[in-house]
Amino acid sequence: MKTLFLSLTIVSCFITQAQNQETTANTIDVQFKNLIEESNDFQEYKVIEQAQINQLRKNTNEHIQKLNENISSLEASITTKDNKIGSLEKELAEANKELSKVKAERNSMNFLGIQTNKGVYNTIVWAIVGVLGFLFVLMSMRFKSSNATTKAAKNELKLVEDELEDLRHKSIEKVQKLGRELQDERNKLSKLKGEK
Incomplete structure (x- = not known):
């Protein structure tokens, strides 16, 4: 039984290494499912190797870090776009003001020094x-x-x-x-x- 357990551990290590290489392609949810499915059963418990759980934690942290970086990048992009939208709205308001002024000038003329x-x-x-x-x-x-x-x-x-x-x-x-x-x-x- 110990030899079986040992051989399963070695096989699971190889599988874990193969999974680590595929981690970038797999989502965290898939990795959890794989870990649970590949772990050994012991009575009503699942036996998970510490290396596998550590690897999953590392992958999860990396994934969370990437998500946080994406969120920061998106927030910066949103801030930049908000600023750009604000400046464009300001330019549009100025353009509308200038257009109104031009229309007013087009619809009026200087008569005896008075805009009429x-x-x-x-x-x-x-x-x-x-x-x-x-x-x-x-x-x-x-x-x-x-x-x-x-x-x-x-x-x-x-x-x-x-x-x-x-x-x-x-x-x-x-x-x-x-x-x-x-x-x-x-x-x-x-x-x-x-x-x-």
């Missing part, structure tokens, strides 16, 4: 054009009215001047006629005095 919405600017410009158009029409009508009044006044002035010229000619003729009549009367008077 294009709709308000168009309303102001068309109001100015409307007022100028109204003033042009009003001034045109007033000009036509004034021009007609001026022409009528010129015509009346010409008529008055013509009448005045006529009156002047008539008065000159009358004065001349009166002057001749006066001269005639003087001549008659001189004649009458000369006859006396």
Whole structure:
């Protein structure tokens, strides 16, 4: 029985060494199952070699250490990505702010040194054009009215001047006629005095 036990121990050592080489490929759970299945039965107990359990503990610790390294690496990666996401969100917020500013500038213009919405600017410009158009029409009508009044006044002035010229000619003729009549009367008077 001891020889059997010894031979089983030696065989299990070889198996353990073979398992150690395959440890990286096997999971911890598979290694536990293999250890339990390969261990000897003694009444209701399982006899496990100390070397095998130590190897399993070593493998488990290595696996836990690798998992911890992976967790640390993943946490660092997550932190890096969180930082990158934060910086990208900040850049996106700045880009959105810049886009809003560009849209506001596109929808507005500088009018008399004041940033004005294009709709308000168009309303102001068309109001100015409307007022100028109204003033042009009003001034045109007033000009036509004034021009007609001026022409009528010129015509009346010409008529008055013509009448005045006529009156002047008539008065000159009358004065001349009166002057001749006066001269005639003087001549008659001189004649009458000369006859006396």
